[in-house]
Amino acid sequence: MAAVVQLDEIHKIYDSGEVPVHAVRGVTLTIAAGEFVAIMGASGSGKSTLMNLLGCLDRPSRGRYLLDGTDVSALDRNQLADLRNQKLGFVFQGFNLLSRTTARENVELPMLYGRRAFTSREVRERALRSLDIVGLSQRADHFPSQLSGGQQQRVAIARALINEPQILLADEPTGNLDSKTSVEIMGVFQKLNEQGITIVMVTHELDIAHYCKRNLIMRDGRLVSDVAVEQRLSAAAEMQKILAAESAAKLTA
């Protein structure tokens, strides 16, 4: 399959402090279309920095990054913004939804900054379709405060999907969720991946990584492990187990 992401000897050095911090030290990585990758590592291993680089929120200090064939290193701030808008979808640990703004309006947000002009009806319809994918179309007019954590994260996923991105980037998407809701969210990701969407996520939970197809481990700014996942977990099956356990608990109680 065609490579969506090609990292070639990527370095990131922060010299804002007294001592320059070498956060990413020469990462070379290729991610093909349709992959489902988990990046793991202890805090300070450089996985978040790598994620920011992949997400075009930051530019590498050295090395070459081709996103869907485009060399990102040469782009300016606005061109990066357009790239994020067109080719990337973001899901954050803290959901990062706009409060006092309905689910639908949150999902519409990336379309406001698109290069193409849409009528407000088109925008609305696409937002509803996107919410439908994550199973929340009936909650379109709810505010984030009226939604559970899992529902909020699904709204965030719908927002990430609205511009039909090349890659979905998720930074600790289950970090703020309980285990059952985490499985629910991983189920959404697995379903999206089956539909052909490339997903790259950062996590520090090993069991969450087992829902993915490929696991990368970072340590001290370097990739130290790159393995395909054997015994991959299925969110649907895991959810069955959880529900069974729950009803068993109810019976015994």
Added chain:
Amino acid sequence: MRFVNTIKVALRALRRSAMRSILTALGIIIGVAAVIAMVSIGNGAKSQVEASIASLGQNILLVFPGTANTGGMRGGWGSASTLTVEDALAIQHEVAGVVNVSPEMRDRSQVLANGLNWNTQVLGEDVSYLDIRIWSISDGEMFSEADVRSAAKACVIGRTVVNQLFPDSDPIGQTLRIRNIPFKVVGVLAPKGFNFRGDDQDDVVIIPYTSHLKRLARRPNLNSILVQATSPDDMPRVQQDITDLLQQRRSGREPDFTVRSQLEIAEAATATSKTMTVLLAAIAGVSLIVGGIGIMNIMLVSVTERTREIGIRLAVGAHGRDVLLQFLVEAIILSVMGGALGILLGIGASQLVSKLNNWPVLVSTSAIVGAVAFSAVIGIFFGFYPARKAARLDPIEALRYE
């Protein structure tokens, strides 16, 4: 599309914190209202001054006699008694661009009628005096040319004199006595009110100047000559021509007269009220600036509060320009909305002031346009710094902001 979206986003943000938006706009509302009210009141005062100057008559030149020097003691203007009726006739006949000339005598006298008495101004004038002063007779008629020629004992009187001497009766045809000389009242003047110096213009008795010279003053010299020119543009030339003519008639003697233009008097008076208007507007303008600073303050708070929002917007593809525009538009909407409400409040306040104090107010369009333009400029000026701060945020930092 992108621009329209940005405006929608800004409006939505303002609506979401409606109370704060209103309080922020209040600074501008009060500022604009103050400017408009002050300018309106100032303009009203100015128009009143102008109206009272206009009531003096149009394009008027006054010829005063010069100073009299007696043994080294110099009297003021008018102390010499050197203007004659012949001077007045010469101006009438020889100076081009002169419409009316009225030789003038002034005097204060005790006037008796009906068993009542009253001290008032007694003017000796020509028939044309009423035309020059744009004055009219409300009852009866003006004394005639024939009355002037024959130095008749006829007079017209002002409303105040009517009230004082003929409180219960029709004055027309009755007699009043000035220094024991009986004058027949032939007309009553239309009320004219106070002039810009605060003198009661209706407290007057007007008789033919010939009668005044012959029967009251008993001397040949005039107090002044009132000249009306055809047009304001002509006045400097007419002034010069009168000066030249009188100088020539005095064949080389020291000039013993002075010619003054009404324009000079009017300019001085309007300059005062103009200064007052500018001063009031400047004070009100300060409150507009304070309002602007209020907007900047709130926008800065808003940018800090919404750092995460800005981070999200930047992450999903907003350009710095989009964020800048969003916050700038918010500030401009606040100030222009404030401006619009301020106009209504300002007009209302000036009407109220006008009603309560009986002052004339004049709401000028230029003040309204100026206030709105100024409030928009304030929005841009004070909104720009917070907006630029927002636009320059780093998306990663902004997303991490707690």
